[in-house]
Amino acid sequence: MSNPELERSIEAILMVVDEPVTELTLASVLERTVDEVVEALEHLTGSYEGRGFSLKAINGGWRFYSHPECSAVVEKFVLDGQQNRLTxxxxxxxxxxxxxxxxxxxxxxxxxxxxxxxxxxxxxxxxxxxxxxxxxxxxxxxxxxxxxxxxxxxxxxxxxxxxxxxxxxxxxxxxxxxxxxxx
The missing domain is CATH 1.10.10.10 (Winged helix-like DNA-binding domain superfamily/Winged helix DNA-binding domain)
Structure with missing residues (x-):
């Protein structure tokens, strides 16, 4: 069962993290059960199919990642942005x-x-x-x-x-x- 409010809150948190966030941390911050958070994460994961990014569980936590098929364009963007050498x-x-x-x-x-x-x-x-x-x-x-x-x-x-x-x-x-x- 979809919970748009919970999913939106999870998305907002995951957009600002540098490292994967555990289900327990999300549940604690959002004052929800771990089961509710897991269900929302699973629903979100499926909803991003065909997008330029995906939601993945890696190293015990969740985070957004660029889609592997977009690696060439992401690499070009990142490298072009880093061409300014240090003085x-x-x-x-x-x-x-x-x-x-x-x-x-x-x-x-x-x-x-x-x-x-x-x-x-x-x-x-x-x-x-x-x-x-x-x-x-x-x-x-x-x-x-x-x-x-x-x-x-x-x-x-x-x-x-x-x-x-x-x-x-x-x-x-x-x-x-x-x-x-x-x-």
């Missing part, structure tokens, strides 16, 4: 965050020697960086890279980031140069 400033800021996370915006600015507020907004908007709590001493927001960052770089974990040491200047040589300048 050098954004790449440098992202590198600082990746290697120093969790890190505050002020710390990133201090390391880079410039204000990074606008760049940080870009990185957050693109889903490469997210908030990671507050710094205990100052209350500053801390930032870290996202799973999307790892995915875009083709990494399984942050441990797969290349070592920085080969790219840093020879510190012994730098010390010698600094000493010669002060003599």
């Amino acid at each position: 050098q400033a954004a790449l440098e800021t992202l590198a600082v965050i990746a290697y120093r996370q969790p890190v505050s915006r002020a710390r990133v600015s201090a390391i880079r020697g410039v204000n990074v507020e606008a760049v940080m907004k870009t990185l957050v908007t693109r889903g490469l960086v997210e908030e990671a709590g507050l710094e205990p001493e100052t209350g500053a927001i801390l930032y870290k890279t996202t799973s999307y960052f790892l995915e875009r770089l083709g990494l399984n974990s942050l441990g797969d980031l290349p070592a920085l040491a080969p790219y840093l200047p020879d510190l012994d040589r730098l010390d010698e140069i600094l000493e010669s300048l002060t003599d």
Whole structure:
């Protein structure tokens, strides 16, 4: 039996989720029984046949997905939208965050020697960086890279980031140069 009000509420919730939502969560939020939610989800699933999207139960939860037959057009849309490459400033800021996370915006600015507020907004908007709590001493927001960052770089974990040491200047040589300048 169809329940349009419940189905509409489920659709509204599923339109804004980033990860699959369990039947129990939906039932709790909507103040309905799990059986009612399951029945509504099953009815909705059948009602989307022939559409550009589908409703699927994956990994213990429900979510909308684009239809597999539309993958070429979705890929084109997503890739065309991502052709704007990151600026050098954004790449440098992202590198600082990746290697120093969790890190505050002020710390990133201090390391880079410039204000990074606008760049940080870009990185957050693109889903490469997210908030990671507050710094205990100052209350500053801390930032870290996202799973999307790892995915875009083709990494399984942050441990797969290349070592920085080969790219840093020879510190012994730098010390010698600094000493010669002060003599």
